[in-house]
Amino acid sequence: MTDPVIRASNITRNLKLGSHIVHALRGVNLEIYANEMVGIIGPSGSGKSTLLGIIGGLDSPTEGEIEIEGVDITDMDEGQLTDIRNQKIGFVFQFFNLIPTLTALENVALPIEFAQAPRHKPFERAKELLDMLGLGSRLHHRPNELSGGQQQRVAIARALANDPPILLADEPTGNLDTHSGETVLEALSAIRDNNGTTVVLVTHDPDLATQMDRVLSLVDGRIVNGLSAT
Numbered sequence: 478m479t480d481p482v483i484r485a486s487n488i489t490r491n492l493k494l495g496s497h498i499v500h501a502l503r504g505v506n507l508e509i510y511a512n513e514m515v516g517i518i519g520p521s522g523s524g525k526s527t528l529l530g531i532i533g534g535l536d537s538p539t540e541g542e543i544e545i546e547g548v549d550i551t552d553m554d555e556g557q558l559t560d561i562r563n564q565k566i567g568f569v570f571q572f573f574n575l576i577p578t579l580t581a582l583e584n585v586a587l588p589i590e591f592a593q594a595p596r597h598k599p600f601e602r603a604k605e606l607l608d609m610l611g612l613g614s615r616l617h618h619r620p621n622e623l624s625g626g627q628q629q630r631v632a633i634a635r636a637l638a639n640d641p642p643i644l645l646a647d648e649p650t651g652n653l654d655t656h657s658g659e660t661v662l663e664a665l666s667a668i669r670d671n672n673g674t675t676v677v678l679v680t681h682d683p684d685l686a687t688q689m690d691r692v693l694s695l696v697d698g699r700i701v702n703g704l705s706a707t
């Protein structure tokens with residue numbers, strides 16, 4: 478069997494809240510393989526965002542180890558983590574965080590223009606991604622001229638602009654109605670199928686979770702299952 482794309486071994490994360498210590502993660506082990514689409518579910522405060530942040534190199538564990546594509550990133554400094562994030566990770570959040578003055582096409586082209594060694598021509602690639610996500614007729618619209626689901630698909634295209642092997646999404650449908658949420662999920666599935674991207678998605682929505690290959694259920698900082706929804 479090939480190595481996992483993401484491996485977490487005994488991850489804990491303690492956070493200081495005043496004089497109090499919050500045990501956000503209490504010994505998480507997981508392996509996620511290439512081309513999997515994995516859901517993370519669990520109650521509010523169970524550690525989902527904390528876990529996603531550690532997988533994506535936005536945060537470091539208190540104890541334990543985290544490997545991305547076989548590389549141990551646990552003790553990397555901020556500069557090294559920035560490189561990992563730029564090369565390996567695409568992030569999608571609940572709030573789309575698009576630049577309001579730029580069109581869809583410009584928003585997606587921007588990270589390619591900023592890449593150290595771009596693999597694509599920015600506007601060609603941006604158009605290709607937006608076409609793939611069903612936004613070919615919205616290239617020149619600004620975010621406030623797009624629906625929530627469309628904006629989130631632009632954010633997904635932007636996250637994929639530099640071909641990261643891993644896409645991490647934290648409640649990407651949390652702000653969307655059911656139909657728009659479906660279009661976003663379809664977009665993520667298309668990405669996985671067409672690009673071979675490994676997708677990890679945090680969601681509160683049990684219906685969404687059932688559409689994943691596999692669901693990890695977090696309770697109080699621990700993974701408690703293989704499968705079921707909350």
Ligand SMILES: Nc1ncnc2c1ncn2[C@@H]1O[C@H](COP(=O)(O)OP(=O)(O)OP(=O)(O)O)[C@@H](O)[C@H]1O
Nearest residue numbers: 492493494499501520521522523524525526527528
């Ligand atoms: N910066 C921080 N400082 C202190 N405690 C924090 C911080 N960030 C998160 N926490 C705490 O860590 C725990 C896990 O938080 P986390 O954001 O990972 O939960 P979550 O599962 O993503 O919740 P939600 O579904 O509400 O987004 C919570 O108890 C939270 O209060």
Ligand SMILES: [Mg+2]
Nearest residue numbers: 525526527647
């Ligand atoms: Mg969260």
